[in-house]
Amino acid sequence: MRRHVANVFLAAALAASGAWAESHNYSDFWGATNGATLNIVQTGETVTVTGFLYDVDRLPTWISFSGSLNGTSTFTGNVIQNAGDPPSNSWVSNWNPYSVGSASITFTSKSRGTLTLTLNGTTTTGTIRRANIAKLPLAGQYVSSVVEVLQGCTSRQSGLYAGVGYFNVTLNDAGNAATGSFEALDNSPGCTYYLPFTQAGSTATGNGTFSCNDGTSGDVEVENLRAYDDIVTIQMTRTFTSGETCVASTFLSGSK
Numbered sequence: 001m002r003r004h005v006a007n008v009f010l011a012a013a014l015a016a017s018g019a020w021a022e023s024h025n026y027s028d029f030w031g032a033t034n035g036a037t038l039n040i041v042q043t044g045e046t047v048t049v050t051g052f053l054y055d056v057d058r059l060p061t062w063i064s065f066s067g068s069l070n071g072t073s074t075f076t077g078n079v080i081q082n083a084g085d086p087p088s089n090s091w092v093s094n095w096n097p098y099s100v101g102s103a104s105i106t107f108t109s110k111s112r113g114t115l116t117l118t119l120n121g122t123t124t125t126g127t128i129r130r131a132n133i134a135k136l137p138l139a140g141q142y143v144s145s146v147v148e149v150l151q152g153c154t155s156r157q158s159g160l161y162a163g164v165g166y167f168n169v170t171l172n173d174a175g176n177a178a179t180g181s182f183e184a185l186d187n188s189p190g191c192t193y194y195l196p197f198t199q200a201g202s203t204a205t206g207n208g209t210f211s212c213n214d215g216t217s218g219d220v221e222v223e224n225l226r227a228y229d230d231i232v233t234i235q236m237t238r239t240f241t242s243g244e245t246c247v248a249s250t251f252l253s254g255s256k
Helices: 006-017 019-024
Strands: 028-031 037-043 046-054 060-068 074-083 096-107 112-119 122-130 140-151 159-171 177-184 191-196 198-200 203-212 217-228 231-242 247-255
Touching: 046 096, 060 096, 060 112, 074 112, 140 177, 140 231, 191 217
Parallel strands: none
Antiparallel strands: 028 037, 028 122, 037 046, 046 060, 060 074, 074 096, 096 112, 112 122, 140 159, 140 247, 159 177, 177 191, 191 203, 198 203, 203 217, 217 231, 231 247
16 A cells, blocks of 8 residues: 655655665574574664574474674574473463573575584584575565665765655566666656666675666666665666766665
């Protein structure tokens, strides 16, 4: 459902003041080649993990741990296991969490990381990555804000620009390439994007092209695309190759 356009002006202000950090949120389902599955939830700098994995005796194990990134790509926490009752009983009747070790995750990229786990005195290390549960729910019309920084321009002024409008997205049958058109609410030029992408969980990266109705066009690199519920955020770099020589660092966010 289309939301009131006025709300997007607030979104534009938030993006300009630092909402870029959303693109670095690690919340997702993550997995490993040995069958381990981690549910990672990040709120601000705090990261909480619940996981199903196998111990050194190859026995299935449920754990949870939490820690703070503190401006880095690594966090550490105490590993907790729980003893309790089945769902048919009261959830507060016999819940007994206890510490069994420690764990840390270092995110080596937006979609990969290294898990180091010390469980009952034994330390193991492995690689984790975002898991693709379903195709990204990109298709649709978004009420969107765009904030970008233009540098090295020849026919327009460099600097910070912000705008609002409608972002219409369609997907190919394979679900790995998007065509998006941005229609600004003011007299700014509209642009169309063709974005093949590689999915990693609820995020994606890729390289494509763009063309605008003022005669400019060029290449676009998507550093991070994130789609969840009815929200999309895209962090990208546009390099003009025709009609202009700008490089634009662009952040787009929108809701259906």
